[in-house]
Amino acid sequence: MGFSVIRNRISITRGDSAQITLTIRDRVTGGLFVPGPDDRLTFTVKRNLSDESPLVVKTLDNGIVRREQDCLLLLAPEDTAHLPFGTYRYDVELVLVSGYTDTVIPPSPFIVTGEVTAHGKV
Known part of the structure; x- marks a missing residue:
């Protein structure tokens, strides 16, 4: 699997799928x-906590x-394919x-890691 979750720290290989x-x-x-x-449940990823625009958003019935x-x-x-490698922040909010x-x-940390094999490249 191209992802792991350890103590709310998500690590995922860029462009991979994950079911968490x-x-x-x-x-x-x-x-x-x-x-x-x-009720609402929202997963949000941002580069920094203070950023206005999220990079990834999932909600109930739309990714959750x-x-x-x-x-x-x-x-x-496609959720991570466009993200540069690095550490982002995510949270999950229930309303x-x-x-x-x-x-x-x-x-919590959301880490996008590198890959050796990329789709469409040989």
């Missing part, structure tokens, strides 16, 4: 929590799939229909 499980736990009960149809006990973040080759907001994964 997002497990959310209720802070009070400790039980598993899956966002409802009117709701499953029975968790969610699955789907990164496609419940009630307005309650929680950054379930705080700003």
